[in-house]
Amino acid sequence: MSYVEINNISISFGGLRAVDNFFLRQEKGELHGLIGPNGAGKTTVFNLLTGVYKPDRGTFFLDGENMTGKNTIKLNHEGIARTFQNIRLFGNMSVIDNVKVGLHNNNKYSAAAGVFRLPKYFRTEKEMNEKAAELLDLFELLPDKDVLSSNLPYGKQRRLEIARALASSPKYLLLDEPAAGMNPNETADLMKMIRFVRDHFDMTILLIEHDMKLVSGICEKISVLNFGQLLAQGETSQVLRDPEVIKAYLGQ
Amino acid sequence: MKNKKTDVSAGVLKTIGFKSTAGNKIITILIPILFFGICQMLVSYGVLGSLFEGLLVPLCFYIIMAVSLNLTVGILGELSLGHAGFMCVGAYVGGIFSFITQETITSPWIRFPLAILIGGLAAAIFGLLIGIPILRLSGDYLAIVTLAFGEIVKNIMQNIYLAKDINGLHFSFATAIDPAKLDMATKVDILKGPMALKGVPRDANLIVALVLVVITLIVILNLIDSRTGRAIMSIRDNRIAAESSGINITKYKLIVFGLSAFFAGVAGVLASHYNMVTEAKKFDYNTSILILVFVVLGGLGKMRGTIIATILLYALPELLRGLQSYRMLVYAIVLIVMMIVNNNPWFIEQRKRLKAFLFKNKKAEMEEN
Numbered sequence: 360m361s362y363v364e365i366n367n368i369s370i371s372f373g374g375l376r377a378v379d380n381f382f383l384r385q386e387k388g389e390l391h392g393l394i395g396p397n398g399a400g401k402t403t404v405f406n407l408l409t410g411v412y413k414p415d416r417g418t419f420f421l422d423g424e425n426m427t428g429k430n431t432i433k434l435n436h437e438g439i440a441r442t443f444q445n446i447r448l449f450g451n452m453s454v455i456d457n458v459k460v461g462l463h464n465n466n467k468y469s470a471a472a473g474v475f476r477l478p479k480y481f482r483t484e485k486e487m488n489e490k491a492a493e494l495l496d497l498f499e500l501l502p503d504k505d506v507l508s509s510n511l512p513y514g515k516q517r518r519l520e521i522a523r524a525l526a527s528s529p530k531y532l533l534l535d536e537p538a539a540g541m542n543p544n545e546t547a548d549l550m551k552m553i554r555f556v557r558d559h560f561d562m563t564i565l566l567i568e569h570d571m572k573l574v575s576g577i578c579e580k581i582s583v584l585n586f587g588q589l590l591a592q593g594e595t596s597q598v599l600r601d602p603e604v605i606k607a608y609l610g611q
Numbered sequence: 612m613k614n615k616k617t618d619v620s621a622g623v624l625k626t627i628g629f630k631s632t633a634g635n636k637i638i639t640i641l642i643p644i645l646f647f648g649i650c651q652m653l654v655s656y657g658v659l660g661s662l663f664e665g666l667l668v669p670l671c672f673y674i675i676m677a678v679s680l681n682l683t684v685g686i687l688g689e690l691s692l693g694h695a696g697f698m699c700v701g702a703y704v705g706g707i708f709s710f711i712t713q714e715t716i717t718s719p720w721i722r723f724p725l726a727i728l729i730g731g732l733a734a735a736i737f738g739l740l741i742g743i744p745i746l747r748l749s750g751d752y753l754a755i756v757t758l759a760f761g762e763i764v765k766n767i768m769q770n771i772y773l774a775k776d777i778n779g780l781h782f783s784f785a786t787a788i789d790p791a792k793l794d795m796a797t798k799v800d801i802l803k804g805p806m807a808l809k810g811v812p813r814d815a816n817l818i819v820a821l822v823l824v825v826i827t828l829i830v831i832l833n834l835i836d837s838r839t840g841r842a843i844m845s846i847r848d849n850r851i852a853a854e855s856s857g858i859n860i861t862k863y864k865l866i867v868f869g870l871s872a873f874f875a876g877v878a879g880v881l882a883s884h885y886n887m888v889t890e891a892k893k894f895d896y897n898t899s900i901l902i903l904v905f906v907v908l909g910g911l912g913k914m915r916g917t918i919i920a921t922i923l924l925y926a927l928p929e930l931l932r933g934l935q936s937y938r939m940l941v942y943a944i945v946l947i948v949m950m951i952v953n954n955n956p957w958f959i960e961q962r963k964r965l966k967a968f969l970f971k972n973k974k975a976e977m978e979e980n
Contacts, residue, residue: 460853
């Protein structure tokens with residue numbers, strides 16, 4: 360059994376088949392790209408995998424465990440973390456607090472321990488601060504740790520979102536258009552960063568992206584979605600030469 | 612982005628500092644203590660009149676109300692318009708408890724803390740009861756439901772008939788208790804419908820009230836600055852991201868509704884044990900809005916600002932009494948001006964400059980010494 364196994368998941372909204380029989384196999388540490396024209400159902404696949412929607416049909420296994428039909432919170436506890444197409448940070452909280460929310464379920468103490476400042480509070484907070492600082496340092500955000508996250512420049516906000524997702528020590532990381540709105544330099548940095556995350560954490564990553572340079576640069580395999588259906592899947596270089604894919608998405 | 616596959620050296624962690632928030636919190640807690648200390652002193656030296664003295668304890672329970680409402684409105688980010696309803700529950704439950712037990716538990720040192728706990732818990736139960744059905748609501752809809760809740764509580768309290776005799780308690784709703792059921796010789800009326808609750812022992816004084824303010828502040832400030840507080844604020848800032856970060860939204864919303872109602876209940880108990888007369892109609896929509904005004908002007912999510920705004924805005928109408936019929940007009944103008952000063956970018960810039968200027972002077976002075 361593969362590390363990630365998605366078998367024929369489907370969902371319809373009214374008469375519209377948003378995702379139809381999507382399947383995917385990923386080994387641990389594999390970086391898979393998901394591409395396709397606008398409205399093809401890429402983000403819907405993410406929403407299915409993170410429990411925002413429940414699939415009408417199909418199954419989803421991660422590391423041998425059945426994830427099908429679980430809700431968002433439970434799926435996060437099971438090790439699925441994601442970033443969003445339109446950045447969703449906790450804007451009125453500091454950068455380090457954003458990461459500490461990501462650590463919420465790894466370092467626990469009760470509300471009472473927090474209110475009455477029991478020793479457990481100080482011990483856990485120290486651990487959290489250290490872990491969060493470590494993550495922020497990896498993403499070169501440590502100098503900004505006390506800045507409100509909404510005051511960060513765009514590129515840093517994207518990085519912070521990934522840092523927050525990694526804070527929950529996920530097994531499976533879903534990145535939704537991480538390069539959207541970035542200039543070529545920032546995209547090049549982002550590519551390095553995603554590769555680094557994969558190598559450093561041995562992370563299994565599924566990535567939605569429109570920037571073909573980024574996709575062909577870092578993804579070993581890709582899937583192409585069109586009108587909710589899988590058009591092609593396989594080695595990146597082969598799929599990108601597929602005439603069907605060129606016709607539907609890349610253009611002549 | 613670092614390319615080296617290295618762990619962060621411990622050295623990096625040692626060089627960065629983590630801001631301690633303890634100092635800030637102590638200042639916030641000291642503000643009411645100093646304020647009431649100074650006021651008490653001025654009253655005892657006769658600078659301030661006894662009329663002013665009578666305002667100090669009510670000010671305490673308004674501070675508790677405002678700080679607890681700020682937990683819901685500022686930290687969780689849900690507009691609640693029925694906060695006075697929880698206060699009403701606390702005032703009645705705590706008041707009735709003390710009324711009934713004033714002969715059995717004679718020491719106010721035991722009776723009053725018990726009344727506080729019971730009144731607070733009763734309000735917290737109401738907070739959770741109202742919290743469960745409105746979990747799916749937010750924004751305007753939640754505000755409307757809480758508004759209705761406040762009015763319902765007020766109306767229920769105005770329709771309760773409660774009397775005590777040798778056989779125990781007698782309860783009736785909407786209609787007076789059948790006199791045939793009562794033993795007239797030992798009968799004591801506790802609640803008579805729309806009539807006020809009277810005869811609650813006056814257990815509260817300024818010291819007790821101040822202690823309760825400090826406890827409220829410690830609990831709420833510590834809660835905000837903890838794992839729980841971060842979870843609550845993450846729900847406020849982005850519900851979807853909070854959920855996908857594994858935050859249990861239901862749990863944290865209920866914690867906030869419960870805790871916020873608990874402290875409103877405590878404020879209510881304080882009120883009924885200080886005012887000799889507790890009337891349900893005092894805990895109406897206007898009171899809820901008044902407290903919301905304190906919170907909004909003090910700054911959403913900012914406890915220190917809330918305390919200062921409560922003190923200023925509560926004292927203001929009393930200080931303006933000399934203006935007679937123009938009093939509320941001036942009050943309204945002051946509110947508008949405060950709102951503008953709080954939010955206008957130019958004013959904010961000037962405030963920062965002033966702060967920097969004052970701070971620099973202080974530093975220079977310290978260096979001179």
